Amino acid sequence: MAVLYSDAFTGTNGAAPNAAWTIRGNTGTSFGATIQSNRMRLTTRSGMSYPTISADLLGLAAKADTEQTVTLYPPTLATSVEGYMFVRARSNGVIGSDQWAPQTGYQLWLQKNTSGTVDVFLRRYSGGVETAFGSVGNLPGTAWSPTNGLKVRFRVAGNSIMAKVWVANTAEPADWTATATDASPLAAGSAGIVATSGADSVSRSFEVDDYSYADVPTVPTVSGTVGIARYERTTTAGTDVFKYELRPDPAFTGDPGMTYLYMPGTKPPGATAKLCIAVHGWQNHPSNFLDVLGNGGAKNLTDLLLDAGYIVLVPHFSATFGNADAMARLVRNRTYAYANWTITGTVILGFSMGGGVGLIAAHRKPFPDLRGVHAIASAIDLVRLGGPSSTYELAPDLRAAYGTDAAGLAAASAAYDPQQQDPTKYTGARIRIVTSSADSYSLRPDAQVFLPKIAPYAAEAVDIDSSPALHGDFGQWANPANTVAWFDAAIAAGPWVTTTGRVVDRWNGTALVRQTVERWNGTALVAQLAEP
Incomplete structure (x- = not known):
């Protein structure tokens, strides 16, 4: 200013x-x-x-x-x-x-x-x-x-x-x-x-x-704005931050259609930018969770993302817990970003329920340019969190998201729940999960089962121990510069390589040529050629 x-x-x-x-x-x-x-x-x-x-x-x-x-x-x-x-x-x-x-x-x-x-x-x-x-x-x-x-x-x-x-x-x-x-x-x-x-x-x-x-810096016009459109702050590095309340698709009203945008002044509509979709937790609100969570830790990370040339979209995910509606909200926001900026890659930053949304997107692949998922205190095992033995207060909303009761949750969420997936569905994925043994939702044991299972297939599957941080505490948002650098590296690495380890060398008349036997097509492993 x-x-x-x-x-x-x-x-x-x-x-x-x-x-x-x-x-x-x-x-x-x-x-x-x-x-x-x-x-x-x-x-x-x-x-x-x-x-x-x-x-x-x-x-x-x-x-x-x-x-x-x-x-x-x-x-x-x-x-x-x-x-x-x-x-x-x-x-x-x-x-x-x-x-x-x-x-x-x-x-x-x-x-x-x-x-x-x-x-x-x-x-x-x-x-x-x-x-x-x-x-x-x-x-x-x-x-x-x-x-x-x-x-x-x-x-x-x-x-x-x-x-x-x-x-x-x-x-x-x-x-x-x-x-x-x-x-x-x-x-x-x-x-x-x-x-x-x-x-x-x-x-x-x-x-x-x-x-x-x-x-105060003049507020750029952004399409779809329906509420706030304001200069928010200037980061420590000198980046002007603008915040908007908007509807990426006017056909969707209410919470399903609401999104908050954090935009650096260096990346107005039409500019080349990187996209971070931030997904809030079960009881957070998209209007402020990046401003207040983690005693300023989430804000620190947001500012560094903006300094690095990201636009940050924060859709309203209600209590969707990664279901089909959640995937559709991701797609609407990614489509909106591509229509208004030249996007070079998309990453997901998720907290709690939002981390689960990111992990579900990593195997369902709702869009082709997902490059990395950084999940903080992530929901990983939906059945444990909402099934018959659950005593968590979020359990009724989790079951409702999948239209079932406790007994039916495993079957209803089978196509989404990260812990239930064939690990080959995570082939090529780049995933980091921040956990803590002090987390009241006991998410660290879930990660310790999930990550080794997908590690042979994922390009990167990392567990970051933030103990003794509690659920959402500053410690779980620590080292934001490292997170931004990881996102940058994930985007620079390009598309996830979805080839499994099954390959053969075949003689083409001149030399041996490496060819894929099976490839993950987003739904199943399909044969690319018959093995000799």
């Missing part, structure tokens, strides 16, 4: 703020803006209910996609007295003479409630009409106090409006405090800060510090 304007409010006490700020509001006794102790002090007038003062950056060019960070110091207020501070973006015009809200724009509201804590709201204004959206109400643990101050990050990017609010000098939260998606995004405008005191007609001072106003 490019910083458009920043202000530490240094200067002589009593001096006017930098000329970049336009000060407006209900003028009168005590009203004004000055520098005080390296902060900008905004003082409302006395003798008027709800007097307002605003400081807006009207001299800068109008911007649509921006981020503001600022520390706000509200005044001490009695329990019965209201107080408000607003941060606004895409602001154009004002409502009335008091400047408290724009004719058109977005405002983040910080409001003192009767408990002394802070209520947080997002508001949209169009033609002077206010619309509430993205309200989160009370923010526990955040006090309306001039002592500590409130830190704010307010981002408007594409159709997304997002805000974080936390106590200054404490760690910034990972998650946004309030978010909203605007189906009709407003036009570019200015930025600013507003303060309003209560109905008791007393003049009060609000202070502002550490202000920064940055130009």
